[in-house]
Each structure stands twice: as C-alpha cells, then as structure tokens.
Amino acid sequence: MSGVGRGSSVLSLSTFAFSSEWLLESLRGAVKALPKTLVLQAALLFGVSIPTAIACRWLWLIARLKLRMRGLTGLPLPFFSEADLKKKPLLKSNPLVISLDQESGGSIRCLLDCLQTTDGDGKRRWRKLVNLGSSYMNGKVCVMVYDCDFFKEATGDLERFPKEKMVYGVTKLVLGDGLVTSTGSKWAKNRKALTPLFHFNALKESSRVVEKESDVFVKSLLDKAKAKDGQEKGKEQGALVGPSDLKGLTLSVIIQASFGGAFDNVWMARAWKELLELQEPYFASGILFGPEWVSFLPLPSVYRFSQKRDRIIRKVREFVREKKQANKNAPQSKKGSGTTTTGANNLVDQLLNSGVAEETDITDEAITFLFAGHDTTSTALQWALFELSCSPKTQDWVMEEILSLATWTSSEGGGGRKEPSLHVTPDVLASLDRTRSVIREALRLWPPVPWLDRECTRDECLDGVTLPKGTHVALNVWAAARDRAVWGEDAEEFRPERLIAASEDESTRVSHYSMLPFSAGPRNCIGQKFALQEAVVVLAKLLLRFQVDLSEEYKRVAEKNEGEGSVRDKVELVFKITLEPRDVTFCLKPREWSQ
Template sequence: METSMGKVAIAIVIVVIVRWGWKVLNWAWFKPKKLEKWLRNEGYNGNSYKFVFGDMIEFAKMVKQGRAEPIPITHDFTSYALPFDHHIITKYGDKSFIWLGPNPRMYIRDPELIKEILSKPDEFKKPHPEPFRDSIIGGLLVTEGHKWTKHRKIINPAFHIQNLKIMFKAISSSCSDMVHKWELLTAESGSTEVDVWPYIDNLAGEVISRTAFGSSYEEGRKIFKIQKEQIDLIFQMLFMLHLPGRRFIPTKANIKFKQNRQELKSVLMSIINKRKKAIEGGEGNFDDLLGILLQSNFKEIEENGVGMSMDEVIEECKLFYIAGSDTTSNLIVWTMVCLSLHHEWQARAREEILQVFGTQELDFEGLKNLKILTMILHEVLRLYPPVIMLSRATTKETKLGNMMIPPGMQLALAMIHINHDREIWGEDVNEFKPERFSEGVLNATYLKGPTSFFPFSYGPRVCIGQNFAMAEAKATIAMILQRFSFELSQSYKHAPFPVFTMPPQFGVHLIIRNIT
C-alpha cells in the first residue's frame, strides 16, 4: 500500500514538473519562435530570437552608451533618442521588430493603422505586464475594460474646465515663485547664465503638488523626489527588466527600488487618510485634484455601491505626479530651447503676450488668445514629444489592416518617427516651423489623418490631462517671456534622451536677460 502511494506521489511530482517545464519552455522558446515565424511571413524583419534575453543585452548597452554623450544641436535626433530602435529600423527597414526578452515588438508607422489601434482599446490593450511602466506608474494609464471606464468616470470631474480655472491660481503662484528667483539672479548685472532645467523640473513638481494636494503640497514634494529616483534606478536595472522574477534579484538598485515603493505608498496613504478624515468631519476642501477625486469617489460609492479602493486612489495619485509633472516640464524646457535657437519666434510670442496681458498678472481666460504661443507649443510637441512611443498588445488573434495578428504580439506606435517623417511633414520635417499649425492641428494633419500628430494619444483613451498640461505650459512660457529674453549658453549640451519622458540629460544652460 505504502509502495503504491509512493509511486502515485512520484507520478504526481513528475506530472507537475513536466507541466511547469513545458510552460517555461513554451514561454522561453516555442512561443517566441512561433511569433517570429509569423512576423517573417508578414514581411517583418529583425534579429533572430536569442533564448530568454532576446535583444535586451544589446538594447541596454546602446541605451547606456547613448545617455553618456550629447549630440550636435539639431532637431533631427531620433537616432540618438532611440539608438537601438534606429539601428534595427536602419538595418531591416520600416517593417521591423525587436525582442524585449521573449516578447517581440513590431513597429507600426502607418498613421491609418495607428488610428485603427488607438480607436479600439478593447482589442489593442496596454501590454501586461510591462516592467518599465508598471514599476513606476499605474492607475488610469494601465487599467483596462470596465475598471478603466469606472476610474475615468470618477477622475473626469477633476479635469473639467471650471476646476482647471480654480487650479490656475496654484499654477500662477508656482510660476511667479520661479520667475522671482530668476529676477534675483539677474538683479545685479541684468543677465546671468543659469541651468533652467532644475527650476522648470521643480516648478512642474510644485504645480502638481499644489494642484493635487493643496495644503499638503510640502508632503507632495517627497513623492516627486522618490519617483525621480525610481526612474534612475530602473535604468540601472534595464538589462534584466524582462527577466521573470527579476524583482527578487537582490541587487542594490532592486533593494532600494522596493524601499522607495513602500515609502511612496506610505506618504500617499498618509495624505489621503488625512484628507478623507477632514472631508468626513466637514472640514475638507474640494479645490484640488485629490479633493475632487475623493468627492467623486464618494459619490460613485453612494450611487453604485463600489468606487475606488485605497490602493487604487494611491495609484491614481502616483499617475498625477509622473504624468502631470514630467510631461509638462519636458514641453516647457524644450520650448525654451527652441525659442533660444529661433529668436524671431521668441520675439513674436513675446509681442503677442504683451498685447494680451501687458506686464500684468495672467488670467486663465486670456490664454486662449495666445495663438502664436499655441502654434509654438504644438511644433515643440511635434519635434520633442514628451512621450516618444506608445505600446499596445494583442491578447487574441486580432485583425489590423489586412493582417491577422496572433496573441502575444506587442505593437510599438513610435510617434517620434511619425513626427519626423518626411512623407507626412515634407522635406523641412526637421526644421522648427510653428506656422505648420497656423490653421490649427486638424488642418496641419488633414492630408495624413489625425494620428500623424498625437502627442496626447488618440481615441477613447486620449490623455485626460491635456488641457491642464497646455494651460500650465502656456502660463509658464508667457510669464517668462513677459520678463526675460534668453539664448543658449556656450556650455549648453544637446541631449534629448528618453527616460520615462524625454528630459535634457545635461540640463539646459541659458543666458537669461531681465527685460522689465
């Protein structure tokens, strides 16, 4: 009897080992090779699949090398910003793919196919898991289906125009603080050399701290600092991001990353709990993103019985920070670089701002009259998109154009390639020409369709905070131009290299002159 039981136990163990062994082997070899065969049959080309790692070792090496050095000043920098992708596309053509570990990612550059993908979020979903993204942010950016619909409904009120008008006071206050610091720097001689990037980066963090957390914005600064460090740590772990179980590998970066994640959760939970108690006691306010979000969430729970959990509110607050600060600071700083290179547009923008506001305080309603500045910001978004690539994936066999894409395929929508495509924008594609947008975005892109320019994504999942970002960028540039002129310093190093967004790797050293 005991012998029989022992044999049964051994048989069960063997079955389990074989079953899991097959799953691992399928994940690490058979499935990738099957997807590779499909890609090549469809006319896509790329490196042959390498067991488990794919292209990640070469990818990480080229990214590390790319970050180390600046490039000559040019708006044509896609080969620098995406060195490995550029290498693959140059080698294999537009219809190419790379390996993120055992997962193939095919490039989609046809605006019509991109429009189809972004118009069908239930068929072309965010890749899950996606180690780089999931390590830093969550919330509305990564949720799908019914959960996304519920979260979007709850969060929507925070970005209504009326609430943006209320938050504009916080934006103006933060801008004024930064401008005052620059006035002190130029007080003696009238001009000075300054790296404006830390100021603008801190400004964006200050704005999102104040608009998201109101009176708790000092605590909010801790979130800003932690998330910046998390992004740096991710790059230290880039080569192993797509390895299974990589979070258990006890490297210094991995250990610090886990500690930061816990601290971030603790800080956010403390802020949210304080606000919830204040609201429940009749003392809370609803004039910031957190207050509006909690009020909307309470309403959802009252009406439908289920709202967002504490963990989900925390994830949305993390998203406020990374999406709300990094993307806007990138837009502002690259606008200053472009206006430093193209003084005629700096002068035109300043003249318009002085016509609309004079030297007086800005107001939200007046921003819509800044037509030239809007053209400039759109051209900067085209040349220097804060997010240079969107990713989608198939979970089942899905039709796209004339292809039937198998499940498990990642799709790279490389907006930076589209924004710098000569066939779409003409031979002057890499020149700074805001007049492209003189008749608005729709007229600028009508020949090639709306997804030839989609800095805030497109379709049902278009960025909920785009009006907030544009209002902050307009207000900041307008306030700077009211008081200063600026040009590139000789010590400026051009290095638009993507991290999560695309910050200047070596800062932005400018000569600023007080003109008031």
C-alpha cells in the first residue's frame, strides 16, 4: 500500500512536459465535453480557454529563456537531454555532495544512475546528498538524500519531517482525508481503529479470501491456455498475462477486504479500473496548476476523472449508510462475529464498530484502501515474475519448496494421474520461506516508490550542509537497497536466498533502513503484512500450476532497448503510481500435471 500518493512525486519533477499545445488541445476537448450550447461554448473558448493558453505559453517561454541563460538548450521536459548533461558538469569538489541543475537524461533509470559516482578504484557508490534545484511549481529546494541515519530521523519524527505538501495535496484530491493524507488526531484515531484488521487472526481470515480469488484467477488462466493451445497451433503456447490482469486480481481481493461479501464487487472493479485509467493526467494537472485549482480546470481529463470519482464516492457512501442502518437494526447477538476485537472482518465494519461515525471519514478510508491496497501488491508480483523469468534456476529452487508443501491427489480427469494442490493454512504460509524471500527480494531491487517525500519544518544539517526550512527532501530508498557497501558486490543481482540467510544469521543482517519498500516509522504502511501475505499466496498458486517466462513479444521489444547485456539489464522503467517494468507481458505455460 505504500505506493499511494508517493508515486506522484515523480510527476512533480516532470510537470512541464505538458506544453501549451497540449493545453490548447485539452481545452478544446473540454468545450466539446460540456453541454453543447453555442453561447456556453463561445464563452468558455474566448473567456477561459484562450487566455489560459496564452498565459501558459508565456510561462513556457519564460521558463525556456531562464534555462538558456543557465546554459541549457533542452526544453524542460520530464528529463533533460544527454547534451545538456555533458554541457553542465554534475560533480562539485565533494563527490558525495553534488548539485543537479537538471534531473537526468531521458528516463527515470538515467536519473537514478546520475545519483552515483565512481571512486578512484573504479567502483560505483551512491552520493549522499544531491541538490535537484528548485522544483518547478512551488519553488522549494529539492534534495535527494541517502543516509540511513537520516532516514530514521525523517521517517520517525513527524513534526520535523511531515509529508511534502504539494505531492500529498494533490493525492488528497483523489483519496480524500484518509490514512495516507490525514494528519494529527484524526490520523491517530483512524490508524488505531484500523490496526486490528492487520493482526494475526484477521490476517488468517483474509488469507482465505486471497486463496479463493487466486484459485479463480489460476483457473481462468488454465482455461485461457487450453483454449489458445487448441486454436493457435504453432504460436507461443501458454496464457499471456500482463499488469492489468494482476491488478484485476489484487483489486478483487482489496474490494472484499474493504467491503466484505455484501458489496457489488463486479461494479466496483469496473468503476475503479475506469478511474485509474484517468489518474495520471489528473495528478499531473494538479501538480502543474496546484491542488487548489485543478478541480476548476476546463480540461476533459479533469472532468471525466472527477465524474467517475464522484460516482464511486456516492456508491461507497450509500453502502456505508446501509451498513450503519443494518447495525442499528441488528440484535446484539448478531454483532461481533468477525475476527477482530470489534467483531469485524472488513474495513467498513471495523470503522463503524470502532466508533468512527462520520460517513465522510469511512468513505475516505475505503477509497484510500482501494487505491493503495492493490497497486503495490500487483507491482511486487510483476517484478517477482519478471525476475523468476530471467532466472529459471531460482524458479526451480522456489518450486522445490512449494511441491514439498503440496498435497498430491487424483486429478479430476481420472486415469490414475495425480496432481498437486496447495491449501494455504497458517502453517503452510509460515513455511513458504523461499516464496516470501522472492517477493521481498523483488521489493528490495524494485521498490514500489524509489524515494519518499518529506519536508523540513526547520533548518536541518547533514554532513555540514544546511537544509533550509521548507526544503523538499526525497529519501533515496532505491540507493539504500542497492548499496554494495551494505548488500555486497552482488547488490544488484536477484538472490532471494540472501534474505533467508539474513533471517537465520545475525551477522548477515542489514539495517532496517536499508530496505524500505513500505516506508518506516509511525506512518509506515499499515497494510504491509497483508500485502506481503497476498503476494506470497498468489505467487505460490501461480508457480504450482505454471512455468513462468517473459513473452516472446516482450523479449523482442526489450532486445531493442538501449544498453548492453540481457533483457533484465535492458528493462525500461515506467512510473505511474508505482515503479513498473514498461509494457511487460508474461507467458504462463501449464506444468505437466495442469495440462
């Protein structure tokens, strides 16, 4: 769940990609989307659209002029060109404290690579402090920090280092005032109310939901693979699975966890998918124009997003009202039948039974869990499947564990053939150490969010460098998880066994702050145990039935990407809500007992 809101931090580094031409086109579309009266269209066109476009054009020209005065020729797109990087030297006297007048040369990966330096012996190491300059919209100085001691302070002291206002202001427009965006006593009250949902007994109950949804998903993939095998002879065999398939699965799970079985899950899954398809331009517009103004923009993307979000909010509020009324009418003996201390087994019931009475509060938390509760898990599964596809030996190593815990029974088709089945009891779940280490290693190498956004409320000092009050501090989680000084020379290799060894041998353990896929401190991800458990169950179920590989089409595309080495080395990253492999698709081939 850590992916919510923080993903929009990347957008704050790239908002000027939206040129005045884009704005003009969007504004024209907005006029068409509104009621088609000639007077209204003319008023919007001449009274709003044209002046706004002219103002944006002037802002664009001023920004470009300032860049040229600084010796940069490239337009302020998401990242600057390689020519600009060569023209403007990155290094200053201290190799650990540098200043970047531009973010990078072409991609998120290039930005992250620029945060490293090369020692005299040729070894690469991560820079401790990087000045990214003033962020484009709010004028704050933005620095990228890699220092585990500083991480501990920045995630632990909420008064000195609250979440950055601009990023979370935009997030609040989407999620409302839930756990991700709320502060103070309201956050503390709701956090306390929701914590029982993630205790041991509640997680045990939720694992049944995950297993049920996973079995349905696996069955659909087997049917898909068999149908393809019969219809497309000579083509790549197996079921093709992409990010949308995995997100659909994790979304189904979180809908059940949020609302229980009484909700129209099919409607919510469809409505939520439609909303997520529009979230990127909405986030970008919010950062470009500011959270206070985005709702008033006559842009079709803003209009459609707001319309679909409001429809979901109305549906959730209607459900909450019905729940409240049902609880009032139910006899006392019928209450308290769930797995938590309040008798609830889903988020809405838990909040109602804990005394959170405001419909708005419950709705905000439900929306937050929907948004946060599926994306991080689906991303972790994407990276786990990606790494296992690139490492067949590791896939076989995990399969040994899964088969050792499976039960062999006669297949439904008869003929004396036996096939394995895996019922994920608490004991089985606890024994899936290798499977769990695969998920955790994928989260280490590919954290859902490469940095965490914080803001200094007073002057801070790091290695003799003063960070003024109001500085936007980005905690470089990516660097912490790939530091060779911490993880060894193979830090960038996928080796899940390293995490098993660390859990068994204290001498090999690393700092908790060297691996922060779910953040840390009081505001860490409340659902991290749920997310990890879900990913482990889904991965075990998939591997039991399928051999995982990258699709041939993805391999062909990846081979053409820039860089040297294998497909893994050339993977392109895309940052939406979380960090994902761009356009990845997997080919899941049924194992011999599943054919």
